[in-house]
Amino acid sequence: MNQPDRTLKDYLLVLLKGLCMGAADVVPGVSGGTIAFITGIYDEWLTSLKRCTPAVLLMLKREGIAKTWRYINGNFLVALFGGILISLKTFAAIVLMAMDAYPILVWAFFSGLVAASIYHLAREQRGWGLTEVFGLLLGIAFILAISFMAPAQLPGHGWILFLGGFVAICAMILPGISGSFILLLVGLYPVFLQAIHNLEIVKLLWFGAGCITGLIVFSRFLLWLLKSYHNQTLSVLVGFLVGSLYVTWPWKHALLTTTDSHGRTVVLQQENINPFNYAAVTGTEPTLGLAVLWAFIGVALVLGVEVVAGWIKRRSQGA
Template sequence: MTQEQRSIKDYLVIFLKGMCMGAADVVPGVSGGTIAFITGVYDEWLNSLKRCTPAVLLMLKKDGLANTWRYINGNFLVALFGGILVSLKTFAAIVLIAMETYPILVWAFFSGLVLASIYLLGKSQTSWRLSHWIALLLGAAFIYAISNLAPAQLPGYAWILFLGGFVAICAMILPGISGSFILLLVGLYPVFLNAIHNLEIGKLLAFGLGCICGLIIFSRFLSWLLASYHSATLATLIGFLVGSLYVTWPWKQVLTTTVDSDGNTVVLQQANLSPFEYLSVTGVEPMLVAACLSALAGILLVVVTEYVAHRLKR
């Protein structure tokens, strides 16, 4: 759908999808790329990002603002990233409060979203060869390995924040890999949250510049993979989603924590537990029935959204 064919209502929907992506990226373990996959904006997002290169500046001088804006799908990018930025500052706080108050239900909901997405993406794969199954298993194993790395601690220098933004945004583009989780692994997650909360412009500019460079470079590489090796790349991305189920498992035992500069406790490492041993280990009710209902709500949300989108296309 072109910019001219979209209405204000269409862009409002894109804005809301961006808010969901931003809220997901704040939670370590949940990827904005996963939400982009679920909500159906992933391909357009990648194709729009890969056009944002320095060559656009030459096009701007030669063809004018209107043609250049249309070429990069500017309205779509502004609506999507507007939603992401608004969510980072506002709605993300609600998600974090929900994570603190009802973590089992929130993780179960995310698991339901991912499960339904795996099913729908698996259906979209026209044929499954042995190489595709191997790619899926490698993708799942990669996410599992990443999620079990021990966190480090890096200082919040500008150049380190630039590199952190570069790597984190690449993780954000990939479904199943959380940019926040990558920041947590290298010890920059509290620094990033405090920079947003306190509006530390210098740190945010360094991080944002890294994100822009990462978006421009990595989005083109991933688009090339999807164009050249679509089935194998899609199978790997599905593997990332399968691996992320380990991260979104609702019943967790906190192993190590740290305290940020505001006195808030930040979880560094967790271990998954069976819901049947959760009570004896943590002393907290596993809320098994409520968790299953929450996961079902996530599944239904994806299935209903897919059904409505299919009906609208017809």
């Protein structure tokens, strides 16, 4: 992979995509990997991560900083992860507030994003044979199995945080699986939020080390799968997205909750309900019309990004 020639505006766009990925990863049930797929940076992201290995240190000594930095696509990674980190600290708070105030509309918007990305990915598929259909069903079943799992509770020891970071970041890479949702399942979501709130550096370092290890190891494995078993892997990823529509269903009823370090209620387990029964079960209006509108906005956003990206590509080729 040769690093694309980008202008400052291009890197600002990458930063914006990172902001969206970070905001998505904070929300249990939504994957930053899905956003990467939607915005067309997934392959470049994985390929860049694949090159960040210990061997780069030898290249740094032999070839110098400039060549090594270009080899790992450093500008792209800094812009993308800069956006993710900024979002985790700032924009994600807006998303969480919106979820507290307008949960149905936010989940409807996410459902629109996922539905459109399913269409986008399915078009990339080169054919649907028996193995592809099996992969699709496997992906759906896997996401549904995770969503039905009862949450566990693990202690916040360093090595457990390392494993939590490893698994969570692998989930972030995969479209349709939310890293924060995985943390919720194993009971580490409140622990992680508490560590951020209190700046517990040791815990954050353990978690960060797990994330970095997961990025380096799992990105290589996923790239190998996409190269060696493209159709089958893509069908599983589509299955992940289809299954995640169950997770992003807007009308939910909380079954089990906890309180995070900021005093906010965090839902650990919930069930989907019919919007026409929503008012009777929860005592809250389902706002069905607005939800449908926001779902269409999510679809339009993805399709609009795709149209704009195609226009930019054609214009650059014409130049």
